[in-house]
Every structure is written in C-alpha cells, then in structure tokens.
Amino acid sequence: MSTRLPARLPARLSAVAASVALLTAFALPAASASAGAGAPTVNLVTNPGFELPSPNLADWGSIPGWNCTGGPAEAAVTTTAAHSGTSALTVTPANADSTGECAQTVAVQPDTTYTASAWVRGNFVYLGATGTGRDVAPAWTETTSGGWQQLTTRFTTGRNAHSIRLYVHGWYEQGPFSVDDVRVNGPAPAPATAAGSIPTTDKVVFFTVDDGWTRTPEAERFIADHHLPITAFPLPMPAGTDPDFFRRVTSVPGSSIQDHSVSHSDLSKLPLEQQQVEICDARDAMTRLFGTAPVVFRPPYFAWNADTLQAAANCGIRTVLTADADFSWGASNIWHPGPLQPGDVILMHWTDTLATDLPRALAAADAAGLKPAGLIDYLH
Template sequence: MSTRLSALAASAVLFAAVAVPAASAATGDPARQTGQNGQNGQNGQTGQTGQTGQTVNLATNPGFELPSPNLADWGSIPGWNCTGGPAEAAVTTTAPRSGGSALTVTPAGEDSTGECAQTVSVQPDTTYTASAWVRGDFVHLGATGTGRDVAPAWTETTGGGWQQLTTRFTTGPDARSIRLYVHGWYQQGPFSVDDVRVDGPAPAPAVARGSIPTEDKVVFFTVDDGWQRNPEAERFIADHHLPITAFPLPMPAGGDPDFFRRVTAVPGSSIQDHSVSHSDLSKLPPDQQQVEICDARDAMTRLFGTAPVVFRPPSFAWNTDTLQAAADCGIRTVLTADADFSWGASAVWHPGPLQPGDVVLMHWTDTLATDLARALAAADAAGLRPAGLTDYLR
C-alpha cells in the first residue's frame, strides 16, 4: 500500500473512532423506501429532536438526470461543482445504478482526487443523513461546515459493483449550510456516483414579497440582468451614493465581476440571485427550479464572497414550487416589485406615488442612468430615500 493510502487508512480509523456520530458504508437501499433522484420522500420523523414533519432529500440533482440550464458554464454538472471541471467529471449513461445516467469522475493527475461538491442548506441543531451509491476504489462521501466533526464514509473497493455510503451528522447551533462532497483517491482511477441523498426536515418555504413592510420613509432600488454595463450609470450610483440591490445573471456577472463590485460598493448594497438562465420558472418542475436557483447562488457566492438571501424570479414568473426551491437553496425572500422604472418607464403599480417600502425594478441597460435619475426624482417627490434592501429584511 502506498504512503498516501496508508495515511488515508490510519487517519480514517482515528477519525471514525472519535467522531460522533460515526459514518458507515451501508448495504441496504433506503432510497427505494423514500424515493430516488430528487423525488422527495414521505412524511416521517425529522432530524430535529422533539419535532415531526416532512423528511425530504435536500440534495440538488441527486441522480444526475437534469439538463444544464441555458447560459450555464460549458461542461458543468447541474447542482454540482467539480474541482477538475469537464476534464475530469461528466454525466454518463453507461451502467447507471438507476435512471438514465450517473456521474463518472476520472482524476486527471496524480494530485487530484476528483472531488465534486454542492452546498446544501440546513437548519441548526438538526440531524441529517447523507448517502450516495458509488462504484470504484477508495471513494469518499462526507460533509464539512456542519459545526461538529463528522467522519467521512469511504470504501476501499466496491468490487466493480455499486455500494452505498452513508454518514449521519448533527449540525451545530450556527450552521445554515453544509458542503456535501464525494471524491476518490490519488492514483486510484475513475469512480462513479449515483442516487445521492441528504435526508432531513424540509425548510419552510421562502416568503414572496413585492414590497417590504416598513414605516420608514424608504424605497428600494433593484437592478436586474447585467448584460449592458455602462459607465454613466456607474457614475450616477457613486455620485448619489445610492444603495443598489443587484440581481445579475451568472454569465454577465462572471464576465465583469469588478463592475458589479463597484456599483454595489455603497453601504446597504448587495448582490442577489436571479437564476442561471432567466427562464420562466413557473414552467419548470421543482428539481429544475432548484438547479436554476442553487447554481446561481453558488456562482454569486464564488464571485462575490457572500451567499444571496433574496431571489428575483425572471419576468416575475413563479409558483409555490419556486418558494420551496428557493428555501432549499437558502433563500429567505422571493422578491418581485411594485414599480418599474426600466427603459424610460415610470410605472407605479398601486394608486398614487411611491410609498414607503416600495421595491423599484430597473435593468442594467443603456438607459439605466436616466432611469435611476427618474426613480430618484420620484422618490424625492414622495419624501422617500433609497435604502439597503437586506437591512430591512426580517
């Protein structure tokens, strides 16, 4: 056995001895009892002590069956971030455990384990069970960010077949998300993954709002999309010290992240979630909605360092599935608006002028500088001032 493998075995045995609860490689198939491939399970005990409710699979694209959204990075795995990218990880249709496909990872170099991971939103002080079916040698399943040490589940070999790895953990008092990962080991060849689960209590759906309840004389300026980034709007925001809530799509945000950092530099500003592809989410099934929201959340977090807590549905198209999908991605608020000042408009969708708590919609376009000026004038006329949106969310 190589030095790396010896170190792996020794550290895993030690970690398993001290970690509570311990991890295991299971041979049963609870997925067949509670649903597979993202079909959330049945009512039953939650992981939270003393409470009952619906236990569901919280993993995004757990069976690797979902298509990549339009405008997604080429070769990306919906719901997953693989360190080696498409050079290592791919969805394949060769001998999946269930459904039509599975994830196959071939570490490209001797220093790669071929890790793929996703962020899963969790509740504090709550017990979860993570599991995955794997095929290959020295495959691992684990979670970080739980707030408490938890040993990974791993197997020396699956003997060419599929084997289930299972680990159980209880989150700490401050845990709001965990990083679920699967990986192989150095120079141990390819491995496959299918039917991933993170079983725990379903979070409460996000709250839909078109305005923010407040008695303060404030309004909230929100700007969507990000395809046109003109310097006039940037100067206007800086000169007037405007707090802006930006909802860019990942592709334009990734193409010019410094622009979005500059236009949200005023205190109270933030960058939030607007989906990956700008699709009508009300026409998508729940699991695809979750990919759209979670993958955009992950992109914004990687680019700007802070996870979004607000989701703006494209074209304001959403349904009750959107509220649950948003909650599964750690989003607290699904936000529309009650005024539109985009492209020269001055539409207020309630009687009278702007009111305290109104959310004003605009877009990153070549008219944004004049749109902002017109919106600011309307706010001034109503005795209101722009304020930071997230400062007022409860």
Template sequence: MSLSTRLSAHMSTRLSTRLSALAASVALVTAAAPMATAAPSATGSPSAAAAPIVNLATNPGFELPAPNLSDWGAIAGWNCTGGPAEAAVTTTAPHTGTSALTVTPANADSTGECAQTVSVQPNTTYTASAWVRGSFVYLGATGTGHDVAPAWTETTGGGWQQLTTRFTTGPNARSIRLYVHGWYQEGPFSVDDVHVDGPAPAPATPLGSVPTTDKVVFFTVDDGWTRTPEAEKFIADNHLPITAFPLPMPAGTDPGFFRRVTAVPGSSIQDHSVSHTDPTTLTLAQQQVEICDARDAMTRAFGTAPTVFRPPYFAWNADTLQAAANCGMRTVLTADADFSWGASNIWHPGTLQPGDVVLMHWTDTLATDLPRALAAAQAAGLKPAGLIDYLH
C-alpha cells in the same frame, strides 16, 4: 445582432407581458405566502406533523442538464474541482435512471472532488448517502458545526456500493458542504443517487414590498447584459444603495463592474437564476438547479452568498418558494414599481410609498431611468436604502 442584444430584447418582451399581468395583482404577493413549515426542536427532533423527511440534494441522480447560459461542461447542482477535464455525466451503467457522475482525476495531485452546498436547519440530524463505484471513494460533509468522519470504501469490486454517514448540525449551521471524492492515483470513480435526508427549510417568503414605516424605497436592477459608465457614474455620484440581480453570465463577464456599482453601503448582489427561464414552467428540482447554481456563481465571483431570489418575469409558485429555501434564500422578491426602459409605473394608487421595491434593468436607458426613479422617490419624501438592511 449579438447574443447579449438578442437575449436582452427577448427578456424585455417577455418581461413587459409579465409586468402587465402583475400590475393588477401585485398587492396579493405577500398574502399568497404559504404557511411556513415548523422547524425542528432544539433537541434535533423534527416535528412529526410539520417536518417530513425529504432529499435536499440538488440533482441527486445526475439526470438534470445544466441550464442554458451555464458554463460549458457544468454539472447541474455540482461544483467539481477539476471541471469538465475530470468530471462528466455518463450514461454507461448508472446505478439507477439513465446517468451517473464519472470522475477521472487528471493528475496525481487530484482526488477529483465534486461538492454542493445544502441548506439545513440547526440542531438537526441528517443522513447523507450515495452509491459509488471505484476504489477509495469518500463521502462526507463539512460546515456542520461538528467534526464528521467521512464514509469511504477501499473498493466496490467493480459494482455499486452505498456509502452512508449521519451528522447533527450545530446551533449556527444553516448550510453544509457535501462532498464526494476519490484518492490520489486510484483511478476513476462514479457516483449516483445522492441523498441528504432530513427536514426541508421553511419556504422562502414572497414579497413585493418591504414592511417598514421608514421613509425609504429600494432600487433593484436586473439582468446585466448592458453596462454603461453613465449609469455607474450616477450611482456613485448620488451614493445610491443598489440591489443587483445579475445573471451569472454577464456577472462573470464583467465582475468588476458589479463590484463598483454595489460599493455603496447597503448594496448587494443577489440571485436571479442561471438562464432567466420562467420558474413556473419548471419542476421543483429544475428550479432548485437554477437557483442554487446561480447562488454558487455569485458566491464564487463576489464572496458572499445571496439570500434573496428575484424570479424571472416575476413568475413564481409554491415550488419556487421551496426551491429558493433549499438554496438558502430567505426571500423571493418581486416589486411594486417599474422604472425600466423609460417607464414610470407604480402598481398601487398614488406616489411611491415607504417600503416600495423599484424594478430597473441594466440597459442603455438605465442612466436616465435612475434619475427619474430618484426624483419620484424624493417627490414622495423618500430616499433609497439598502434592501439587505431591512430584510431579516
């Protein structure tokens, strides 16, 4: 049995268990949302009562392993230009903890840059810092809305030295790119204990359906292990807007397929985690790695950053909502109907209703699941619409 078949069967079994439990309580999803944290004022001063200062960096101490199904050599939370040929997590003399990042530029044309995207609030001041070891090591941020001079050191003299820089985001800044790098032909360097200190974004909003009175439903399709030309043809022939939630591995294996099945206006490709692990079994920091790394993979493959997170098995908790927000997600989306694998389950009385989110999966049954879902929508006087057009 192939890897994809085994993974698909395992996920199907676990999902069926989750969905059975969900059917009795899906109506409570929206009501369960925690109160959002107040945003900072336009002057950049966070509310003293509602916006505690936290470290927003993903895997700041390089202590977390890359999730299962990650690319080989991936460093959780980080994207390094030289890949595993240059960058690795090592356990030799870290600043704190058990590990640090060590980068050895592979040639004279490389600075060995490693970076990550950090979600921020506009008009807000943040402090970035990192402990570094080596010669000509730089720490900085781009995308802030203002020019930010990097912090750097000529040499740390063989020990660890902290670099620190502060920046205030512009009125349109929602994320920044934090980077560390060395310099040409200056040898290896190490990094540990990275911080981006400031107020966290308000938690993402959990939804099982979309509040609207328009006569529309939303078709969502998860995972991506089995991709059939019959399903692709049905989507194209019926001009169906599809919100796809593929995992990075199948998406990276066949990105052209996902571009084609999301070609109808209103379609999009969103975030479903890296490894399809139940988020509620993970810490906030681990959930942030799963969501941010999947976001980065989708952005690299398809050019647009996701803003919606579909939690595996529809499992989520307060940490999921905050981790999703820290990765730039505005919505954590489940569903209130399931038409996967021959099912026709609607988790509320009656037929499909305006705003319902319909769950399906990229499986060998999708070519028959889609027409059954479309028929159910049409029988209720509804038509499929683009999810991203209705989420604000």
C-alpha cells in the same frame, strides 16, 4: 481529508482507511430528538441522480447542482452503467495531485439530524459533509470490486448551522470513480418568504436592477455621484463577463448582489428540482465571483409558485422578491394607488436607458419624501 498519502502505497491506504473507520464508529452521533422532529423527510440534494439538464446560459461542461474542482476536464455525466436511471457522475482525476472532488452546498436546519448517502463505484471513494457544527468522519470504501456500493453517514447540525458542504471524492492516484443517487435525508428548510415590498415605516425605497447584459459608464457614474445603494440581480453569465463592473456599482454601503437564476427562464413552468438547479447554481456563481452568498432571489418575469419558495429555501434563500414599481426602459409604473410609499421596491434593468431611468426613479422618490436605502439592511 487534508493529508496527502504518498503515491503507490496501498498498505498505507489500508491503514488510513482502517483509522477512518474507527473514527467514524466513535464519532457518529446517537439518534436524538431534533429541531426537525415530526417534519417530513425529503432528499435535499440538488440533482441527486445527475439526470437534470444544464440550464441555458450555464457554463459549458458544468454539472448542474455540483461544483467539481477539476471542472469538465475531470468530471462528466455519463450514460453507461448508471446505478439507477440513465445517468451517473464519472470523475477521472487529471493528475496525481487531484482527488476529483465534487461538492455542493445544502441548506439544513440547526440542531437536526440528517443522513447522507451515495452509491459509488471505484477505489477509495469518500462521502462526507463539512460545516455541520458537529463534524464526523466521512464514509468511505477501499474498493467496490467493480460494482456499486452505498456509502452512508449521519450527522447532527449545530445550533448555528444553516447549510453544510456535501462532498464526494476519490483518492490520489487511485483512478476514476463514479457516483449516483446521492441523498441528504431530513426535514427541509421552511419555504422562503414572497414579497413585493419591505414592511417599514422608515421613509425609504429600494432600487433593484436586473440582468446585466448592457453596462454603461453613464449609469455607473450616476450611481457613484448620487451615492445610491443598489441591489443588483445579475445573471451569472454577464456577471462573470464583467465582475468588476458589478463590484463598482454595488460599492455604496447597503448595496448587494443577489440571485436571479441561471437562464432567466419562467420558473413557474419548471418542476421543483429544475428550479432548485436554476437558483442554487446562480447562488454558487455569485458566491464565487463576489464572496458573499445571496439571500434574496428575484424570479425572472416575476413568475413563481409554491415550488419556487421551497426551491429557494433549499438554496439558502430567505426572500423571493418581486417589486411594486417599474422604472425600466423609460417607464414610471407604480402598481398601487398614489405615489411611491415607504418600503416600495423599484424594478430597473441594466440597459442603455438605465442612466435616465435612475434619475426618474430618484425624482419620484424625492417627490414622495423618500430616499433610496440598502435592501439587505431591512431584511430580517
């Protein structure tokens, strides 16, 4: 909600609450056939019970899966009086201008009905979704009288909706509130596609560069001088340390910055829920830093499983990409017979050898009659 209520006017709070209730009653869509009819119903929320640990290398005080406007100064996972399990989210707005909003992006299917719910505790707590294409008013409660109360709302996505923004927040000067057991129930997106190369008959290859810990002016200069389209897969921590570097090295048309997880862990050893935190939180970090949401995920160590493909899809990722050639750290490994072929994906890393790895990869592409191209331009 965008209009701020005057401070300390409980009567006006009640009037606004009644208006929202009336709007909700008329705005809820009727149950109807949808694109996801017959598909299994699952909970699409990342870290719905606030039980999952933060990945290594995550921002201090961040809530896995969630973006809270006030950061750790307002929002924290607490272990007292949870609705279920051992943890809940408690938000204490830091000043009179804050509602203490926490939100996350949830991947959905178009033309599909979803039910959102959350257990809340406090005064004037709201649950809603934006970006559905057919927005409805949020669910809310004037007070939970010290206990837990479930808020529920339903929405049907528009024909072009592939993600929604789920949010919970309190209200101005109404004190702290708690949230637990959040759900968006409905059919999951189809699993992402795994690929090691890009099907094409064009005489092109794709240069991809991972991690980001070592950034050299020599590599940056070679990329600029040769006008190379680069697909970068940095981790959030080095990307956040030097975002201007990554903007510069991906300034050639066709270049992009994609998702490589938060902690560079072997995701195949993690359950789906933790994989989803790794991928979604890295997606959110890249989006905040560079303004465009990733659509490609590079699994660390090329380690992935079926859960990785579903977790990636739940984060709005279309492709889980490995590679079929490695030119990192002085190597020249092509993992198929013969020279490089059209559509090959070449792996490199942001290291102190990249300035010599790039020309070696470029020479191998030239010898095969191939040229580097923008990866994102070839994904459909």
